[in-house]
Amino acid sequence: MRILTQVTEQALLQAIDAHQTDLLAKLGQLVAFKTVSPPARNTVPLQEEVADQLKKDDFEVKVQPFYETDTLVSGTLHGTAPATHNSLLLNGHVDVATIADQHWRTDPFSVQRSGDLVIGRGVSDMKGAMACFLYLFDQLKELGVTLPGDLKFQSVVGEEAGEAGTKRLLEQGEKADFALVGDTSDLQLQGQGGVVTGWVKLKSPKTYHDGNRVNMVAAGGGLKAASMVEKMVVVIQALQALEHYWAVTKSYPGFQAGTDTINPSYIEGGIHPAFVADEAKLWITVHFYPNENVADVTAKVEQQVLAAAKADPWLRDNLPTFEWGGESMLVDKGEVFPSLALDENSAAIQLLADNHQTQTGVSPKLTMSSTVTDGGWFDYYDIPCVIYGPGQMAQAHSENEQASFTQLLTYTKIIARFVWQWCHAEKAAGGK
Structure with missing residues (x-):
């Protein structure tokens, strides 16, 4: 030594x-x-x-x-x-x-x-x-x-x-x-910055055979039902609108403008082609600045999505649900990294x-x-x-x-x- x-x-x-x-x-x-x-x-x-x-x-x-x-x-x-x-x-x-x-x-x-x-x-x-x-x-x-x-x-x-x-x-x-x-x-x-992942979930109260779709979409069909895959478009558009608003209204020294992104990274749903999709889940990744926190950011995302859902004649009675964070992308399919x-x-x-x-x-x-x-x-x-x-x-x-x-x-x-x-x-x- x-x-x-x-x-x-x-x-x-x-x-x-x-x-x-x-x-x-x-x-x-x-x-x-x-x-x-x-x-x-x-x-x-x-x-x-x-x-x-x-x-x-x-x-x-x-x-x-x-x-x-x-x-x-x-x-x-x-x-x-x-x-x-x-x-x-x-x-x-x-x-x-x-x-x-x-x-x-x-x-x-x-x-x-x-x-x-x-x-x-x-x-x-x-x-x-x-x-x-x-x-x-x-x-x-x-x-x-x-x-x-x-x-x-x-x-x-x-x-x-x-x-x-x-x-x-x-x-x-x-x-x-x-x-x-x-x-x-x-x-x-x-x-x-920080990041949190979350799941936005849509669920139909009933499951329908694909043969019922004509009565869901045709004039006078009379069946008040919806495909959750299609209704997820409402959610995605709401997230895009919020992402754009954040890019315009928020900033933080050291970050490129618009770094506080909302990424719709993964989607799953439905059963198979003989059914109307009765469930859909969207996995999103939300980035935020050091002067923000997980609770506030996720609350704003939920507020935006719920407002869009309440403006939809079907979703207003079947509102989305949310799950945030997690401790493993491999185990519970979620993560949080504080800023x-x-x-x-x-x-x-x-x-x-x-x-x-x-x-x-x-x-x-x-x-x-x-x-x-x-x-x-x-x-x-x-x-x-x-x-x-x-x-x-x-x-x-x-x-x-x-x-x-x-x-x-x-x-x-x-x-x-x-x-x-x-x-x-x-x-x-x-x-x-």
């Missing part, structure tokens, strides 16, 4: 540079685990590996089941003066996007290097950042570094399928003075930005993510947070997913600086 009698921040950065081949090896080790989601339920072997490393690096580790053959791992490297010095929580997910129907030039589960590029499933989203975190922890251990404040880590699963692994840990009371989610941001400091607002003036954000500029020579961009991550759960549980990670969004989920090794190494050094300085700083009043 390399132990220095008086370790400095600069010595830590030099060690990260000197042993950078270990970072590539760490990334290859993570990518080799086939943790694609869907189908999910495949992360236990990788999470066991993560837990074992954390223990070797002197973290106090907690492992708990999530779904069958999925687990959550969290750990704390206890500081020498945690009551008076800042704590930091680094968070990331080990599940990766599916490779179904993709055509890779290389084995997606074996990291290949081509010049500065590394290729493999998850190198951008987000095993790249996870490798950086774990590599940093190894260097802290090897150098015998002690920090005054607690350094915490969460290795979660389920993010790719809208499963609330991070939420599970935070609702159990895990917290810190600041959290950093290392998801794909191309080294931009990001917040995000994350950035406090650009916070001490943590400013310190991270300063370290980015020191390491790269340029100021970081403060932006809003075009997607959603687990970062919103920290805001939901009143923990200041930022999304800040390596990798480009264009590479996330893509064929032949790539990342820059130079960027991964740079990111590791920025995080090392930030960990060192934040955990050596004294807490502000009211710190956790």
